[in-house]
Amino acid sequence: MNEKKKKILSKIMIAAIFYIIAIIISKLNFPKSNIISFVLFITAYIIVGRDVLLKAFSNIKRGKVFDENFLMSIATIGAIIIGEYPEAVGVMLFYMVGELLQSLAVNKSRKSISDMMNIRPDYANLVKEDGSVEMVDPYDVEIGNTILIKTGEIIPLDGVVVSGKAMLDTSALTGESVPRGVHIGDKVYSGSVNKDGLLKLEVTKEFSESTASKILDLVENAAAKKSKTENFISKFAGVYTPIVVFAAIALALIPPFLFPDTGFSTWIYRALTFLVVSCPCAFVIAIPLSFFSGIGASSKIGVLIKGSNxxxxxSRVKTFLFDKTGTLTKGVFEVVSIHPAGVNEEKLLENAAMAEEYSSHPIAISIKKAYGELKKEGNENINFSGRLSELKEVAGQGISIRVDNEEVLVGNDKLMLSNNIEFEKCMEAGTIVYVARGKTFLGSIVINDRIKEDVRDVLQALKNIGVEKNIMLTGDTKAVADAVSAKVGVDYAYSELLPQQKVEKVEEILDDKNILAFVGDGINDAPVLARADIGIAMGGIGSDAAIEAADIVIMDDNLNNIVRGIRLAKRTMNIAKQNIAFAIGVKLIFLLLAAIGFGTMWEAVFADVGVTVLCVINAMRNLQTKNI
Structure with missing residues (x-):
């Protein structure tokens, strides 16, 4: 407990002592007992209510009249005026106890979220030119500097490992509990924790641009983007409070003329009780806390949501659009099958690899990788030097190159047709690479992007939680798109789409009734991410473009986290609705009881502070992620 809360608690205890003594003295019949008890009651009231009175006065000067401080001040001062001293002090005392409990509950909730996102480093170990290490502020470290990461320390800035190896805990970034091993040359991201080993990193980003800083900014600023529910509650509280104040005034002034036998004091007491009940604390605290805890919990599982909106x-998504490459597939091209014609697989791959020797295209890389893995098994060195000449790229067809003074052609079917080479058409789905040497067809190589193992299960899980349609958008050929869609189980697949055509397709599918979410890599698909109702970027860790373009960032490539994020969003909405229904329901009941004379100020305080505390506790349930 901090000093401020300790001070409040001490005030409550001192006031409670005065209050108890005052009640005891008021029950004793001795000279001046009434005066002594009155002084003690007022002293207790001033001790416990001074801050509330000052806040009310300060807010009135700023034009903010109708808040809980004003309502409590008017109600308790009115109770003192009509001689209800014990209730005036007791209500203020109970109110302050409730406020303290409420503050403790809210702080516990925020601390739980802070603990989840405990990735902000306090320092960086800067390695100086003479080899010495100096502890500095992360903001003072520049790109290109070397920093030292010891066991148990948080990595303060993004960088590349230049020395050492270690196991990193990346759970604060990705939600992944299994440590990840890193070695020389691997990229590492700030916010990860070094579990063992000693690392030296070359810094690649300034602290303000590092992954940890961006994540913290997203979570901390998420509250600025309010949901419709929060905006409704804010507007409701702004209208509701003045209405009940004027209703209380009417309750105090009108009934005494209609029922003269009851007297003014009875109706004034009821009006004051009415005011205490009407405090909107539960609305303005518990509802936003429900969303804040939901955003904090989602960050724990590696799902960054930029706002409660x-x-x-x-929670209401009905249609999901998925990019193919890097989302439904791994985004890594691999040789999936080889079909030699008149030569063995090694010879076919060798000729293709030689032709692609100088290319950095993903397809070329996959062919060279496949050949390299094959030769590694045979313990032979790969060396094409001196054998290659006259490289030519044929636009839209492939490559022509001379190997040992003999022409080798590697490309698509158009390259074979244009060179009058008889070849066997390959009908497999994927990118087909045909290889010929000296006008003789050597065979074909099929290259494809591997589908992620859990895609079908994830798409089915989305259907199980209320998603109506799963659609795939891709720039690949129809054959590839159809093959992938059949394996993963999407409802529709649209192929051969340019980026602008993807945007047009999204606009076709969009409607006012159903929420549409697009899932992509956040770089090539930025226009589509921006156009959809919700843009979700996959694999956002370390990707500035992903974090900037998307509304939601999945901090690893785990598609299942989308399902978990939706479940958490639905739970958040349910908790928010429960709090709204409970708070409004209880208040309406107690307002009615207060108006007809069956509610006391003690009950009124429970209807205000008690309901708020219960709603806050209910909102804290949202921090649990174990069963999400």
């Missing part, structure tokens, strides 16, 4: 939209 997106959290609310995520």
């Amino acid at each position: 997106y959290l609310e939209l995520l």
Whole structure:
């Protein structure tokens, strides 16, 4: 407990002592007992209510009249005026106890979220030119500097490992509990924790641009983007409070003329009780806390949501659009099958690899990788030097190169047709590379992007939680798109789409009734991410473009986290609705009881502070992620 809360608690205890003594003295009949008890009651009231009175006065000067401080001040001062001293002090005392409990609950909730996102480093170990190490502020470290990461320390800045190896805990970034091993040359991201070993990193980003800083900014600023529910509650509280104040005034002034036998004091007491009940604490604290805890919990599982408005939209998504490469597939091209004609597989791969020797295209890399793995098994060195000449790229067809003074052609079917080479058409789905040497067809190589293992299960899980349609958008050929869609189980697949055509397709599918989410890599698909109701970027760790373009960032490539994020969003909405229904329901009941004379100020305080505390506790349930 901090000093401020300790001070409040001490005030409550001192006031409670005065209050108890005052009640005891008021029950004793001795000279001046009434005066002594009155002084003690007022002293207790001033001790416990001074801050509330000052806040009310300060807010009135700023034009903010109708808040809980004003309502409590008017109600308790009115109770003192009509001689209800014990209730005036007791209500203020109970109110302050409730406020303290409420503050403790809210702080515990925020601390839980802070603990989840405990990735902000306090320092960096800067390695100087003479080899010495100096502890500095992460903001003072520049790109290109070398930093030292010891066991148990948080990595303060993004960088590349230049020395050492270690196991890193990346759970704060990705939600992945299994440590990840890193070695020389691997990229590492700030916010990860070094579990063992000693690392030296070459810094690649300034602290303000590092992954940890961007994540913290997203979570901390998420509250600025309010959901429709939060905006409704803010507007509701702004209208509701003045209405009940004027209703209380009417309750105090009108009934005494209609029922003269009851007297003014009875109706004034009821009006004051009415005011205490009407405090909107539960609305203005518990509802936003429900969303804040939902955003914090989602960050724990590696799902960054930029605002509670997106959290609310995520709970209502009915249509999902998926990019193919890097989202439904791994985004890594591999040789999946080889079909030699008149030569063995090694010879076919060798000729293709030689032709692609100088290319950095993903397809070329996959062919060279496949050949390299084959030769490694045979313990032979790969060396094409001196054998290659006259490289020519044929636009839209492939490559022509001379190997040992003999022409080798590697490309698509158009390259074979244009050179009058008889070849066997390959009908497999994927990118087909045909190889010929000296006008003789050597065979074909099929290259494809591997589908992620859990895609079909994830798409089915989305259907199980209320998603109506799963659609795939891709720039690949129809054959590839159809093959992938059949394996993963999407409802529709649209192929051969340019980036602008993807945007047009999204606009076709968009409607006012159903929320549409697009899932992509956040770089090539930025226009589509921006156009959809919700843009979700996959594999956002370390990707500035992903974090900037998307509304929601999945901090690893785990598609299942989308399902978990939706479940958490739905739970958040349910908790928010429960709090709204409970708070409004209890208040309406107690307002009615207060108006007809069956509610006391003690009950009124429970209806205000008690309901708020219960709603806050209910909101804290949202921090649990074990069963999400």
